[in-house]
Amino acid sequence: MRRRGMTRRSLVASAAGLVAAMGTGGDAAAARTARSVRGGAGGESVRNGGDESVRGGGGGEDRFARGEMRGVWVASVANLDWPSRPGLTAAAQRAELIAHLDRAVGLRLNAVVLQVRPTADALWPSPYEPWADCLTGVQGKDPGWDPLATAVREAHDRGLELHAWFNPYRVANHTDPARLAASHPARLHPEWVLPYGGKLYYNPGLPEVRRFVQDAMLDAVRRYAIDAVHWDDYFYPYPVAGQVFEDDAAYARYGSGFPDRAAWRRDNVDRLVREMGERIRETRQGVRFGISPFAVWRNAATDPLGSDTRAGVETYDDLHADTRKWVKEGWIDYICPQIYWHIGQSAADYAKVLAWWNATVRGTGVCLYVGEALYKAGDPAQPAAWQDPAELSRHLTLARDHEEAAGHVFFSAKHVAADRIGAMARVVADHYQDRARAPR
Template identity: 25%
Template sequence: MIKHFTLLIFSILFFSIGICGQASLQPPATEVRAVWLATNWSLDWPSADMSIDQQKKEMRRKLDALQRANFNTVLFQTRIRGDVFYRSAIEPVSPFFRSSYINSFDPLAFVIEECHRRGMECHAWFVTFPVGSKKQVERMKKTSVVSKNKGICKLHKGEWYLDPGNPEARKYILSLVSEIVSGYDIDGIHFDYIRYPENAKTFPDNDTYKKYGKGMSLDDWRRSNINTLVTDIYKSVKKKKKWVQVSSSPLGRYRPLPVKPNDGWTAYADVFQDAGHWLRSGAHDAIFPMMYYKEELFYPFLEDWMEQAAGRLIVPGLGAYMMNEPERNWSLQNILDQVDYARQKQTAGQAFYRTETILSDSKDILTTLSRHYYQYPAKLPPLTWLSTTRPAPPKNLEVFKTRNGTTCLQWEAADSDDEQLSYTVYRSFADRANTENSESIVITGLRQNKIFLCVENTDVGIYYSVTASDRFHNESEPCVSAFYVHSTFER
């Protein structure tokens, strides 16, 4: 049974509600707002030489900042290059996380729990084929997959990779995926580098090709290898937990287009990622293409991704890090124009690489997003190809003032045994809230059935209502509204 909880972030989280605030352009009520949170080289987390408590505090601060800015999805780097950020029976703990900590602190479990407490989803970001440089593999010694099973690995340009054409290598990847999906309450698993490496023309897989090529051209066989893995992953994940989303971040340009007919760096032709096929064949729930380009390398290629969607989610990955001077020193406007264009084309949302660029407020990106683009919370898009069944609405909504002057909302689930529900709270001047109006949303993704609000006493009457959503993001009808006048006088 779901208990009555207060929403905890520091001690109790209080939301400040401004009824009259208006944005110049109202954002959609439903969209993905994601960040990649990198653990490789401790790029985003954890900082070096921290105790467990310090690491936890650092992560909570980052998630608090993302939650305040109304982000709703964290892509947390869980597998790096043959090493991991969770308790694994298969691969060693990353050197960027102290192995001595792992028995008392599981970083993946911690981040999932903290994301859920803040109404955000956590997707396990999984680097697929790379398993480390020669030096990294040597440092890992007997714990590396290269040492344990060298026959499923290939050395290419000084880097080790699992061989996509080797069925045993694909089985190895599936074992890791199964370990994560079965062992953790993730909302999605997100594949990076699910492709052949750069300079793939010289990838040393002639022996594998001769053994398994079956008369296909080398290019078609390589694409088939990736397609087979993607399909097997999707089937495996859905068999275990149907609601866990399967996504990936392919190269930002799917195929050459007339505007760039000689493009030498596309997913389909150069690294054998046929992500359009993954969508059309129903083996993916979402694509987060890494669109770290400007202008003619961004806009037409985003349109091409939308043509490939086949009813699934397209979430362009935006290169916020390109605003940094060591990179390309882009202006903030470059990124904002891409957000505007993505919304105009009705993509499922946006993802930003990477967290530190956002939270450091580089060129005022966090300030601008939170004030003008993400000023209201956003629900996540429903996964209607997985389920269309809507939960029953909550019941018995109550609104009352507490002794310390805060406003408490509490309600009951229609099905008291369903612990997979989350809630969205709406406020409105009308008896029935418009659930498609982002300004009406107070909070979404709430996994408790009680919340405290800090609301100015204006003698204004407000209707509150609550909806329930399942793990597929199917949303119920609003419950019966509760009317409340925020006043200093007792009623």
């Protein structure tokens, strides 16, 4: 919980007071809140370049008692942001990566969320999975350097946090296993893989798959001083009309005791989240665990606990991702919903979705960051609101009135660089006048 004008010590004391107020059930909540206030004390994984400012640019010194997240996503899948194309030399790839980091520093950002496991492959020399094809154009081919090691070192040298972004279950953006590296686990274990909607996925219903993907991601946690493990919005795949996710065999084997397949699928994802959080803490103290889901848990018309929205996708029902539960149970350290709509959008108003998440995280000790759709700014295919360079800045102004909102992450790096109508420049001018540390 964050309250204006309260010190860390008073917040920790308040957390301890939850025990008396809530009885035996308060122990876990108080511990989560105190842990969140104290933050990751892992030492080597959190650096701020000596800048202890916590000022939020226009919000005053005490605006963010625990820091303010100012992040940018750097997507490697399909070379969306970096590297700009496959097959560049190691020196060229490194230079492009450094340019993204330097740009973040220049804009007074403090965190980079780098995608290091885009399609069940790796941007480090993993003993579990092949090298990612976004580097060389050939999955499994050694690029001649260690991108993750370089990213961690260079980010920390610049006072930036490095959040390692993993996708748990996506195997390929096609359905031909023969196109995968010969050593790819999906080829060695074809029984783990299901095609759906033109892509290949690991089956979340198999315990051996759940353990394997955790092991693969934890290898990076163990070997590198990353500041956080970050997941995006892909769990069970987004629904595709006319397509069926053929997990009948797994459901027959493991689904007894659940009222229906949807409940079993949600339990599979719940187990992945809970176990991963536990194993991260066991592996390296101070490494946080954050998830950036699609922003609508459920519409209020579906569930009175849901948001005042009419979104076509609800994570609870469609992706079998009970994002609200993960927050309430304290399984994660931060949630970064992708609130990729403008203020006043009819089906999913940015203001209403933000208010719902603000209320949802209150009292849990889980930090709330907001995923921002910078990529929409100036896109002629988007509504008129996104043609206004001030729309994104208004999001940050609105968030200042929501006590739990502790910062923003912008999608994505190439749009930060292009800034086609100056929306990012407006954010910096209006809100990032001073440096700020990331929340701890």
